[in-house]
Amino acid sequence: MRAYVALIGVAVLMAFLAGGTLLLMRTNERMVSGQDIAAISELKMSFQRDVGPLSIINISSYYYTNHHFKLTSPIYALPEFDRTDPSFYAHPGDCFKGVPELQGLFGHRKLVVWEELRCGMRTGLPEEFFEEPPFLHPSGSSFMYLAYLTGSPRFREMNWIIDRLPLFHVRELKNITELKGRLRGVFLILSELSEEELESIARGQGSVLTGKYLLARLIYKHAPGNLEYRVYDRADLDQFLSEADYTLMKYNNKRLCFFRDEELCWSPNSKKILERLNMSQIFLFIGCLFLMGVALAGLxxxxxxxxxxEESKRLALQTLTHELRTPITSLVLESENVSRDLEQLPTDMQDSFLRMSSEIHRLQRLTEASRQYLNVGREKGKVKLHPVQIPSLNEFLLDVARPFLEKGLIFKSNIEDRPFIMDSYWPSIVFKNLLENAFTHGVPPVEMLAEFSAGKLTIIVRDHGDGTELSSLKIGDEFQKGLKSSGTGLGLSIVKRSIFAMGGELKYSRNPTTFTVILRELKVST
Structure with missing residues (x-):
């Protein structure tokens, strides 16, 4: 057995070594090295060299002033008025509401002109109305988009809209029905970005990764504020990285990142993990599995x-017990015959006979205990029960107690006599074992009390010892016995297993030594 344990230990150690290698690869996601950074930089350069962009967009060429640039950022489209529905400010109603409060601020005169138009106080707008800043209405929408929402044909004319595309806020472009399928270049790309991605563009971020594109900024020393991006197809990027040692995704502060590159996150390519394993590590892992298999098969x-x-020993013990019963029974009968004429024997012979008779009865108890234990041990330790109706519960208990009455047993039943369904054999074995244990190891007087309540039979076997011998033992374990016991240590094991098989309970307490057995009524087997 020790060899198998050692083999398992070696296999487990090898498993830790193999697993540790894989775990080390996982933990490398948190410990980027200079070599990793250099490899990622080389990968970025290779991508720009080998993969052509879809286009190059110069945002600054369309949004060249601070007022124009506000049309690309979501934060400048936050409404200053209570109403956030842009269509409200495109049609008559609540004219000039909130406008006086903005008097003195930049663009107040332009706001007044727009209110006069939508409320019918004027029929047209100044020629340069839309080209002059501010371009955003306090509602958060552009003046161009409010004009479009009025539904006026002059503000829905296609050429008029296309000539003034940079005067719309970029997030409004996708809402213009006439532009569907007609947007190109910078306006198409900006209209497909989320607010978070637009904010990244507005901050001048070096790289922006979206569901459809990778935008990589071009930096010019002579014009550091110029916003110009190479636009790559996301599908081309994924194809390029599929065979690389690293993958790319948007940075998420709720997820571990191997190497953060602004708002991008580089991670080792999981598909390359096996390629990074050398042959010795693979053999180590396979050897671990083989040793564990050998160990498990051996066990x-x-x-x-x-x-x-165990079965062979049990069979031998059963055979021996069976063969011993007949001669032991004969010895018991012969000793009882001789005991009738005991007084006729010489005094020294009487003492020898009594000792011999005591040993014969001890041998009989040993044989009976072994037989009972073997019966309990059949069929994987299950006790075979044969529930029958006992006509008189008091008579049954009295029959069990009768052999012990002459030894001084105090038997008391508080049961109003009634029938009871239980096994006819094992309860008597249980009670007799407990009584024999009390008389053999306990301190007299020994009491047996019977009670019945709520469908449960309660039997209490009590002697007046302190239970010291049993206190250090596991009650009911096989071959557990006190220091003064000359038995097999199987009696209480039989008691415990039999009671549990009958669905009952066994309780033990000290000072005085008390065993309490609780049995429930069984169902008659059909």
Whole structure:
């Protein structure tokens, strides 16, 4: 057995070594090295060299002033008025509401002109109305978009809209029905970005990764504020990285990142993990699995052999017990015959006979205990029950107690006599074992009390010892016995297993030594 344990230990150690290698690869996601950074930089350069962009967009060429640039950022489209529905400010109603409060601020005169138009106080707008800043209405929408929402044909004319595309806020472009399928270049790309991605553009971020594009900024020393981006197809990027050692995704502060590159996150390519394993590590892992398999197979065979050996021993003990019963019974009968004429024997012979008779009865108890234990141990330790109706519960208990009455047993039943369904054999074995244990190891007087309540039979066997011998033992374990016991240590094991098989309970307490057995009424087997 020790060899198998050692084999398992070696296999587990190898498993830790193999697993540690894989774990080390996982933990490398948190410990970027200079070599990793250099490899990622080289990968970025290779991508720009080998993969052509879809286009190059110069945002600054369309949004060249601070007022124009506000049309690309979501934060400048926050409404200053209570109403956030842009269509409200495109049609008559609540004219000039909130406008006086903005007097003195930049663009107040332009706001007044727009209110006069929508409320019917004027029929047209100044020629340069839309080209002059501010371009955003306090509602958060552009004046161009409010004009479009009025539904006026002059503000819906296609050429008029296309000539003034940079005067719309970029997030409004996708809402213009006439532009569907007609947007190109910078306006198409900006209209497809989320607010978070637009904010990244507005901050001048070096790289912006979206669901459809990768935008990589071009930096010019002579014009550091110029916003110009190479636009790559996301599908081309994924194809390029599929065979690389690293993958790319948007940075998320709720997820571990191997190497953060602004708002991008580089991670080792999981598909390359096996390629990073050398042959010795692979053999180590396979060897670990093989050793564990050998160890488990050996343990299985050992358990099978132990089970077979146990069954052989049990069969031998059953045979021996069976063969001993007949001569022991004959010896008991002969000793009882001789005991009738005991007084006729010489005094020294009487003492020898009594000692011999005591040993014969001890041998009989040993044989009976072994037989009972073997019966309990059949069929994987299950006790066979044969529930029958006992006509008189008091008579049954009295029959159990009768052999012990002459030894001084105090038997008391508080049961109003009634029938009771239980096994006819095992309860008597349980009670007799407890009584014999009390008389053999306990301090007299020994009491047996019977009670019945709520469908449960309660039997209490009590002697006046302190239970010291049993206190250090596991009550009911096989071959557990006190120092003064000359028995097999199987009695209480039989008691415990039998009670549990009958669905009952066994309780033990000290000072005085008390065993309490609680049995429930069984169902008659059909």
């Amino acid at each position: 299985r065979n050992r358990l099978r052999d132990d089970r077979s050996e």
